[in-house]
Amino acid sequence: MYSKSIIILGLVSLITLTLGCQPGQNDNAAEQLRELTKIEKSVVYADKDFGLNLLRKLSSAVPNENLFISPLSVSIALGMTLNGASGDTYEAIKNTLKLNGLSEQEINEAYQYLIELLTNLDKEVILNIANSIWHRNRFHVEQPFLNANQEYFGATVQGLNFSDPSAKDIINAWVDDKTNGLINEILDKIPSNVVMYLINAIYFKGIWTSEFDINNTKNGEFINYDGSTSTVPMMFQQARFNYMTTNEYQAIDLMYGDSLFSMTIVVPKFDHDINNIIDTLDYHSIYNQLHATNIDLLLPKFELEWKSLLNEVLIDLGMGIAFGSSADFSRINTSEDLAISKVIHKTKIKVDEIGTEAAAVTSVGIFVTSLPQIIEFKVDRPFFFIIRDHHADATLFLGKVMAL
DSSP states (O other): OOBSOOBOBOOOOEEOOOSSOOTTOOHHHHHTSOOOOHHHHHHHHHHHHHHHHHHHHHHHHSTTSOEEEOHHHHHHHHHHHHTTOOHHHHHHHHHHTTOTTOOHHHHHHHHHHHHHHHHTSOTTEEEEEEEEEEEETTOOOOHHHHHHHHHHHOOEEEEEOTTSTHHHHHHHHHHHHHTTTSOOOSOSOOOTTEEEEEEEEEEEEEEBSSOOOGGGOEEEEEEOBTSOEEEEEEEEEEEEEEEEEOSSEEEEEEEETTTTEEEEEEEEOTTSOHHHHHHTOOHHHHHTTOEEEEEEEEEEOEEEEEEEEOHHHHIIIIIGGGGSTTOOOTTTOSSSOEEEEEEEEEEEEEEOSSEEEEEEEEEEEEEEOOOOOEEEEEOOSOEEEEEEESSSOEEEEEEEEOOO
């Protein structure tokens, strides 16, 4: 029944929102943070919908393969691109991001606050979000476009000689630096008709609040999606975790640092398919039912990396006009006919006894044209996971592990 792959969608991110603290959250830390405004909540909800749409489209295209994405990274990169779009192109990107009904100012300010919030949320967790705009040296870029992305997204702007082979090395070095070496390349070449890249990079490093003892890690069996098995290192600990269960799956929430970020793992019951669960996934139904429970936890150590061109899925989600001859990016440059050439997304994650390290990069290329019960939670088959914060409830990473 199961197929040999892992789909991990994630840090790095889909944004969701809950009201109040989740079980196990550090209440004192949460109380020091201001409540999100109505507009900020609207952007958070919008990003949740966009992320789920992105996840489901990609998952359905590769139902048996590993996948790891950061809806947040894609959203931020397209949010910067939105500042250069006009007319139907602007509306198509805005609608794809589910930002209907919000003004450009409201969108920009909400992204600005969310980036600031997430990167300063938990002193025990490292979360860096960096943005940049790279353009061909002699290509004129409208100043209001640059100003908006510098002010609201903190984007660095640099002109380069794109004809020089070293230009891609400079951009890749920026990516390598901003992801702490996890992702060292996003571009393999710069086509002659490309005049600009808008790039987002996210780096996450979280130490488990309850770390695993390396002495308890033993080889164990993981049942792949196609029914075959793999021998993998299985980490073990017995502790009290936030847990919930339904007829279709069970879920556990593993905290990082000061408990303001976590990884939520969803494992289907043996007679249910992980792809079907993703198709009907409701994050709030999981989060709202989590409760502290004594758990024997077995979790595999794993590393995943993934890279994909997102053009097709974004076209399917309604952004087709932005990729063709009818695109209107006149707020980037008024004299050239511009369109999006490629939206490239690359991610990597490492999970071990200490915690989780993950990174994502999105590049948008612009071209011319009683006794406590002990429950066993054994992650020995395809599973889904979420890395999120507990204030804005921003889902940084989503993952589906189909094979190890």
